[in-house]
Amino acid sequence: MTSPEEFSRSGRVRHGELKGHKLAAEPEPIELDWAATALLIIDMQRDFMEPGGFGETLGNDVSPARARAVKPIAAVLDAARDTGMLVVHTREGHLPDLSDAPPAKVERGAPSLRIGDPGPMGRILIRGEAGHDIIPELYPLDSEIVIDKPGKGAFYATELGDVLQRYGIENLLVCGVTTEVCVNTTVREANDRGYRCVVLADGCASYFPEFHEMGLKMIKAQGGIFGWVSDSAAVLQGTFTGDFKTLAVAGHHDEHEHDGDCRQVRLSSRHCGRRATGTPSSASAPTSSSTCWC
Numbered sequence: 001m002t003s004p005e006e007f008s009r010s011g012r013v014r015h016g017e018l019k020g021h022k023l024a025a026e027p028e029p030i031e032l033d034w035a036a037t038a039l040l041i042i043d044m045q046r047d048f049m050e051p052g053g054f055g056e057t058l059g060n061d062v063s064p065a066r067a068r069a070v071k072p073i074a075a076v077l078d079a080a081r082d083t084g085m086l087v088v089h090t091r092e093g094h095l096p097d098l099s100d101a102p103p104a105k106v107e108r109g110a111p112s113l114r115i116g117d118p119g120p121m122g123r124i125l126i127r128g129e130a131g132h133d134i135i136p137e138l139y140p141l142d143s144e145i146v147i148d149k150p151g152k153g154a155f156y157a158t159e160l161g162d163v164l165q166r167y168g169i170e171n172l173l174v175c176g177v178t179t180e181v182c183v184n185t186t187v188r189e190a191n192d193r194g195y196r197c198v199v200l201a202d203g204c205a206s207y208f209p210e211f212h213e214m215g216l217k218m219i220k221a222q223g224g225i226f227g228w229v230s231d232s233a234a235v236l237q238g239t240f241t242g243d244f245k246t247l248a249v250a251g252h253h254d255e256h257e258h259d260g261d262c263r264q265v266r267l268s269s270r271h272c273g274r275r276a277t278g279t280p281s282s283a284s285a286p287t288s289s290s291t292c293w294c
């Protein structure tokens with residue numbers, strides 16, 4: 001078994017792998033320690049991507065954002081799973097009693113349906129409702145971490161900081177929706193906490209194309225004031241191909257012993273995902289002794 005503390009030492013993606021390789025990015029290429037890097041997918045929920053959800057009730061046409069971001073994220077997610085990179089999904093949403101939803105947020109604007117109102121995918125932006133869940137194309141594996149967040153930033157009132165620290169994560173590949181709201185807020189929070197953030201331009205989307213462009217510019221301006229901007233092709237070509245992938249997968253088999261309960265999914269995770277309580281859900285970080293993180 002590999003504990004979270006051992007993650008960066010014994011995972012399939014090893015420290016120093018691809019040393020000297022620089023990921024193409026703006027404002028300048030960046031060398032990352034891939035064993036200390038996590039893929040962070042922000043709020044790819046039905047509530048933001050499908051008609052009848054929170055995004056649409058705010059007055060937005062949600063279909064262009066979905067058309068834009070899903071495929072690039074899916075490609076990087078697939079590669080991250082193959083190489084054993086830590087994958088973290090987030091979901092914005094609130095408790096059914098709205099005790100974690102500030103009135104200032106619930107009352108703002110003039111949406112057709114407010115947070116907590118019943119909609120076609122269940123109550124708008126409420127945990128446990130169909131609309132709150134992640135879209136099928138990017139659905140988390142049981143072994144992946146899902147962070148439920150009440151705010152726009154993924155660090156506010158969540159366990160994300162603790163989880164990343166336990167796994168020795170220093171760098172974040174960030175994608176999701178929307179570029180200027182939850183992606184930007186999270187990147188700013190992460191930057192202040194010392195993480196190197198590389199935002200995947202084609203893996204992000206906004207309901208407003210101009211905000212998407214400006215949201216990315218704000219991150220990479222002034223020498224990368226909040227982080228770097230790259231894209232899915234650069235990540236895939238630069239990091240998940242050739243010797244790196246071969247070494248990574250071989251390394252995994254060398255050192256990983258499965259017991260009868262372990263269900264490794266298509267070589268997709270450094271941890272096997274056996275979890276006593278089942279589904280990907282709130283607070284599914286590996287804090288429980290009932291969770292197998294071998």
Ligand code: TIU
Pocket residue numbers: 042043048055058092152177178179181182183207
């Ligand atoms: N409205 C909008 O652009 N975004 C949000 O409300 N949440 C996220 O960005 N996830």
